[in-house]
Amino acid sequence: MSDDFSMSIPIPTDDDGYVLLQCPNCGTYFKATPSDIQDDGVLELFCPSCGLVGENYITEDVLELAIAMTQNKVLDMIYDEFKKMERQFRSGPVTIKAGKPPKHEPENPIRSGIEAMEIVSFPCCQRTAKIKPILKMTGCYCPFCGVKNYEIE
Structure with missing residues (x-):
């Protein structure tokens, strides 16, 4: 990884x-x-x-988007690692099930906002x-x- x-x-x-x-x-x-x-x-x-x-x-909009993007990326990385482990331990005394892919946080687009300037x-x-x-x-x-x-x- x-x-x-x-x-x-x-x-x-x-x-x-x-x-x-x-x-x-x-x-x-x-x-x-x-x-x-x-x-x-x-x-x-x-x-x-x-x-x-x-x-x-x-x-705040940029910060919220960065946090959502990071959380989504980390969840995907963890899920991918569990999928690898699921394939690796398919047959044997210990088995691992990765389950469903994680649900992503919404990544709302940033708008230029506040036009009264x-x-x-x-x-x-x-x-x-x-x-x-x-x-x-x-x-x-x-x-x-x-x-x-x-x-x-």
């Missing part, structure tokens, strides 16, 4: 090319482009609302992000450098 396996979870973008993120500290949702997130010039991401740096900005330009980094309109009015932190931004139109 191989102990290594990998999974990939495609996270969809909205119509403007932004992915949904969630601050692990305050729970605020915001969006950024994948190219900005993966840019080598961006060392950390800051929450636009609280301004704190988080370890990861994975949303506005694109904000951050002049400090020459980048954009989508945030809630109230944050745009009251001022927010740049997700890429943490500078407080007061955009008044």
Whole structure:
């Protein structure tokens, strides 16, 4: 049995090319482009609302999908091992029955979600992000450098 396996979870973008993120500290949702997130010039991401740096900005939907996919994969691996043992011990003093294949958890697709956000330009980094309109009015932190931004139109 191989102990290594990998999974990939495609996270969809909205119509403007932004992915949904969630601050692990305050729970605020915001969006950024994948190219900005993966840019080598961006060392950390800051929450636009609280301004704190988080370890990861994975949303609950992505986490739930990852857990369901992992559980399904592990159940399949265990069942496959029992099927091998069933064939191996078919005749002899000890027999093993693998039984029915396990039922899988539903793997619900991820949606880009939360569309009530506005694109904000951050002049400090020459980048954009989508945030809630109230944050745009009251001022927010740049997700890429943490500078407080007061955009008044």
